[in-house]
Amino acid sequence: MDRRLSKPPVFRFAPSPNGLLHLGHALSALLNHDMAKVEAGRFLLRVEDIDAARCTPEFEAAIFEDLDWLGLSFEEPVRRQSDHLDVYRQALELLADRDLVYPAFLTRGEIRNAVSVFEAEGKAWPRDPDGAPLYPGSEKTLSPADRRALLESGRPYAWRLDMAKALAQVGKPPTWLESGFGPEGETGTITADPAAWGDVILSRSDAPSSYHLAVTVDDALQGVSHVVRGRDLFHATSVHRLLQQLLDLPQPAYHHHRLILGEDGRKLSKSNRDTGISAFRQAGKTPDDLRAMIL
Template structure:
């Protein structure tokens, strides 16, 4: 059961690995305005686990863009890079439960396994994003063999043994959706974490994954309402599983529509879609940006 405190708490949690675009503006504005409408709190969190791609100048641009949009947030701002020890401790808890294992297969290894299977006419299972599920061969190794992976020099990642985790929670997982999912779903949604296979929780070049750090941070910050794009709708199944394993509170979720580009795809930093700053430089006002993105936002 979801038990919420009297004061709602919302958050916007961008990664400083590029400039914010209109899709980010929609999510930030929705969270900010919903907090204001419910006498709630609005927090800003910087998700900078990926130190190879995150840059101080992008973080500074986030603050500038959000302030220009007229948004105000509580201080101090939480940065994930300041809490790596906490994520490591949480991963150790999951290791103690026996629901994670070290994995060493590269993307190339996975592609080869998939190709060999499909060449024989079989269908390799894929996650909701269309990526092949991890084979999970290391899952069956003995504790000694897994320890040898950890002690060795080859890079490895810690993966969630989803089947073992589901067995451990031993009851159906659901979440409360107050928006509308990709096909219009709303209300109590049945989670399907098995559809993602054994997701990565930590790897050598990133001490925590999005899945692990987001559930830890949301719990520690008392987030009651997670308002984010529909591209993360199915990932909620993984988050609900981790929340149950770690005995963390369950937020209410709202997955809003995505802002699409002229070609119909969702906006992306990696594709260098037009950033908020470009609209500012072009003479657009914050009201113009709101008008561009808020109509039919839910």
């Protein structure tokens, strides 16, 4: 095929402005940028700022400053998720029209109590790949009248994917092409296991979209052909592949890279205030120094 007629590959770096970027973010940004350059592709920046309570203009400005210091250029305009909330609502409505989502009202505390009572009898409550207990899904048996009454009561709720119905609609489990490695060294063609996540949240009454729904829709709308991200999101790809099939969206290739760990062996985290890129800059390090540290 004439390469001049094919579209260039598209890579993206998609941080949330809810803290300072650390070395793990630098690794992901550099890999996406460098792989796009090698493939004569495009490099995009996406600001994932749906969480209005934690995302701030100051942290967003710091992202731009850090990427500029690293010497990474990206296409303009930058996509901000907060500018496209209607798109995520439309995707949710498509799933709702097919009876694939339901309103879930249990709080975290109520879920914990249900799990405690269950496990007090010596039984193990199923948990997702991150170790969180799967949602009980008791609302799926509510009558339409009871469900409507709860919705009209003003009680907070989340829209959750009915995983059993979703899997029944797609039939054969989805797969994806992995050019990196999963936590157990998985690579090549991977068979997704979205059921391991149970009825995942797609939207909440205080947030128009979950990470799972927004990232899937955004990657499709931006034409992202290669998703390059940390190994901690390897298992989440199962949910994203399922949503791609349900919403009839294109499938990108995936590359999950190693994580940079702290001295205590855990992955770096903004919430734990791990050393940010800006701190290395202020300490006199150069972009080449950072590359040598992490690549």
